[in-house]
Amino acid sequence: MQSPKLRVRSLFCALLVLLLAAWAPACLAESAATSALNSDKGVLSAKAPVGYVGSSACVSCHPSESKAWSASQHSKSMSVATPATVRADFAGQKIENAGSHGRFFREDGQFKVETEGADGKLETFTVSHTFGLEPLQQYLVTFSDGRVQVLPWAWDTRPKEEGGQRWFHVYGDQPIPAGDILHWTGRQQNWNYMCAECHSTALHKNYDAASNSYHTTFSEISIGCESCHGAGAGHLAWAKDPARKADKLKGFSDAVPQRPLADWTSDPATGSPAKGVARPQGDVVELCARCHARRGTISEDWKPGRELAQTHMSSLLQRGLFEADGQMRDEVFNDQAFKQSLMYAKGVTCVDCHDPHSGKLKAEGGEICSQCHDKQKFADVKHAGHVATASSPDCVSCHMPVRTYMVVDPRHDHSFRIPRPDLTQKIGTPNACNDCHKDKSAQWAADAVEKWHGPVRKGLQIYGEAFKLAREGDPDARDRLIAFANNLDTPAVARGTAVLELSAFPSAAVTEAVRQRLKDPDPMVRVAAVRNIAMQPPEERLTRLDGLIADPVLAVRLEVGRALSGLQLDRLPPAQAAALEKLFAESEKTMRLEEDRPEGRANLATFFMGRQLYEQAEVELLAGLRLDPKASELSVNLADLYRGTGRDALAVETLQKSLALAPDNAAAHHALGLALVRQKKYTEALDQFSQATKLAPDDARFAYVYGVALKSLKKSEESRKVFLEALALHPYDPSLLNALLSDALAAGDVDAAAPLAKRLAAVRPDDEQIARLAAKLSGH
Structure with missing residues (x-):
């Protein structure tokens, strides 16, 4: 659902840090007050x-x-721009930053900003709304087509002595040129899609x-x-x-279910509550997650008391968004972090710490933790490693490390994790100890923690090493991922991530683990399992996913609809075909909620191509390119559609136009190379493959195809060089391993072939032929 750059929406949707109530108030008083939009x-x-x-x-x-x-x-999350709501200085200030210009002034009673427009030229815009309050306030511009865009200049509302009371650019020193999707006039800064639902x-x-x-x-x-x-x-x-x-819902059609009475009495032996409490489905955490999760909207039909997955598709612990151990990296709005915590597993909710109406903490700093935890026990130097003074770190400092977003906005990680400097050494993840002790090494911090707490590291979030291996493509990750996927004590968001990562490590054991997760109680784990199975042949997908066609959760059904779109319904029993037709209609309706986005059009096109509705797929891709002509991924898909329908010349023309607008898009170069090969223009094709490989060295597929192309043109040494350079970056890629293994065997180079065969056998554990070859070569 999300484009690769969707993660940047955190740069302008920054105010979702407070929580509202989970239960219905006693009554409402009628008011006839209404006004315009x-x-x-x-x-x-x-x-x-x-x-x-x-x-x-x-x-x-x-x-x-x-x-x-x-x-x-x-x-105050959004207001009409008036002297009462605007907090910034519009008295004619000017600012230059990263090649961008801003001038802020008043004219005819309106607030004005002079800055670069969509064409890169200076233009004056009228501020229509304010956006947020603290520690920054942003400003919106409404255009004649109803599009509302978030200006790049924000006002730092902090006191002057804290560095505030100033204008700043939300991207800091990073230049964002006109035409870039991150430019304030671009699609990633569009309020209607990106921010409006939660403000x-x-x-x-x-x-x-x-x-x-x-x-x-x-x-x-x-x-x-x-x-x-x-x-x-x-x-x-x-x-x-x-x-x-007597109406239990007090007139509301739906309500958030109340949690059973919790007993948070701390155990004298541990200083923490010994008991947990059952978590009702659709509880207050799911309510808050509607806006405090990294997610995309799949339905506007929200009602309190529903699981988030009925209306939104949440991210898992994906690379780029989260560190390998699950710490937040990009701005992820707390939900996925909190759902990794032991507190969440025990039944703690948002409103246990935050007042539901004011959003304020119920106590300051570490005092909030003493609601449930023995303050004296945890303040003791034996636990904290620091003598308790006014300047000592508290619970929050160590267990909720901070990252700063939008230049001035610090956010606490809500996974309540144990600091792990030892993992910093092993897998490079940050740790709270070195956040403070920046002059010390991770080894120093790890030694200190071991002196306090012994050699055994505790905690619920123990999947960091497995996810790190998975991100590197190392097959040693396979068994660890399977273990996390099968363990229902693993937080569901991590369990789902393990299932998704297993897509890169196919084996019979993985197939069984994924099959089990299709029955997982958490809908996002089921979604991950469906995505894993979506890589299998269509008939096999239907065999495995038939039971989820009528899953009670929309997010799961949507994923199943996508996965099964390649089936030919006229070959199925009537009842099954009818069920799929219903599912496909629902899937299309759901995906159309994002037809204002190029990636939304691409999703629809892929869905239609799976159903062999090529004309409809072409309509969607062309519509997406009208929304953003630089959306090269759509051009690549459109060229592939043209190729598949016998229009090779049009495919080449489409890709050439795309590269004229976005010359650094590796996928377009690669696709153009394939199209030129079909036209037997091999020299030109090689140049395109070379460009793709240089522009995207992180994509092993581009290097593999380039190497094969070189080899087919009798350029064996150049081919081998490309394969070796790519394998250094992707040491477990099966295509690269197989290509180099074939070359080594053809040359009779057993010394080179043996380690390649051994590695390939680890990548493909069920391939008996490779296993026999590896065994034979190792004993040579």
Whole structure:
């Protein structure tokens, strides 16, 4: 679902750090206040969905909750730009940064910004909205087509003595030229898609594909009561009708299930609670995860009390987003981190630490932990390694390390992990000890931890070494990944990651492990298993996935629909074909929610190509390229479609046009090389393969094809050099190993062949022929 650069949305969706309530308030007071789309805080928009009443309707019955909410960042997550809401200095300041220009001033009562537009030329834009509050405030510009874009200049709202009260560029010193998808006018800075759902209430994107325009609506401009409680009209009616007092939902159509009463009494022996509590499905953590997770939207039909996977597709612990051990790397909004923690496993929820209406912590610093943990025991130097003073690190310092995003916004990792400087040595992941002791080595920190706590490292997050091996393609990861996948005590987000990583290590044991995970209680683990199986032949996919066609969770069904799109329905029994037709219709509808995005169009095209609906696939790819002509991945897919339908010349033309716009796209060079080979233009093809290999050395496939092409043209030495250089970067790639093994055997070079065969046998453990060859060569 997500493009490779989607991770950067954290740079402008930065305010989702507070939490709202998990239970319904006692009653709502009716209010007739409505306004236009650009409504004030708490006031119902004229275009609100039926059943919504606005946060202003809550005040008379819930004054304390309303007062707390009014002071929260949620209530100020978005506002119309007025002197009362704008915190920045628009008195004519100018700033230059990374080749970008900004001038901020007032004119005719409006807030103006002079900066580079979509064509790179200076232009003046009117600020329509503010975005967020602390420690920075961003500003939005609304265009005539309904597109709302996030300006690159933000105001540091911190006090001046802390370095604040200044304008800064959200990308720091990184130049973002006009035309780049990260430029403020580009698709990665589009509020309607990237940020709106989590900064307003009851949002509907309302993208019109025919006119490429937005008609986005919401019930409230900011995050209001109904963002978490759902539409309140029924509750308002309940409050007025004494006859309905027995209604357990108090007039709401849905509600977050309440957790059973928890006993967090600490065990004197450990200083931590001995007991846990059962976690109800769709609990408050799932409610908060709607905005505090790294995820994509698959349905706007959200209701409290549902699992997140009914409306959103969450990321797993993917490389680029998370460190190998699960620590946050890019901005991931807390959910996936928290779900790795022992606290989550024991039943702790967001509102155990955060007040649900104000969003504030219930106590400051490490004091928040003493709600459940024995303060004296954990403050002792035997545990902390530091004598307790005012300047000593506390629980938060060591167990919730900080990363700073958007230049000025520090975020705590919510996985509550034990510091592991020993893993810094082994796999290069960061650790909290060296975050403070930057002048010391990881070895020094690891030795110190061992003196305090002995040689055995504890903790729930013990999968870092396995994931590191997996990211390197090392087959030694296989058994470790299988063990984590099969262990239901492994956090589900890590279990799903293990299943996904196993895609690179096919074997009979992996097949069985994945089959078991199709029945996993966590929907995202099932999603990971479906993605793994999607790499198998279509008929085999159907055999394995037939039982999930009617899975109760939308995210799983969507993934199954994609995986089975290549099946020919006329060859199936009528009942099974009908079930798949229904699934395919639902899958297409779900994917159309992202048809304002080139990657969304690419997903639709892939879906249609699987169904052999080539004309519809072509329509989607062309539509995606109209959205962004530089989206080279769509050009590559379109060229492949043309090739598959006998239009080779058009394929070449498409790729050449794409490279004229985006000359550094390796995939387009590679695809053009393949197209030129089909036209027997071998010299030109070699040049394209060479370019692809140089531009993307991390893609072993490009180097392999380049090496094969060289060899086919009798350039054996050059071919071998390409294979060897690529193998140094990808030591376990089976295609490279097989190519070099074949060369060594052909040359009778047993010394070169033996280690290659041994490594290939480890990569392909079920290949008996390779195993016999490896054994034979090793004994030579």
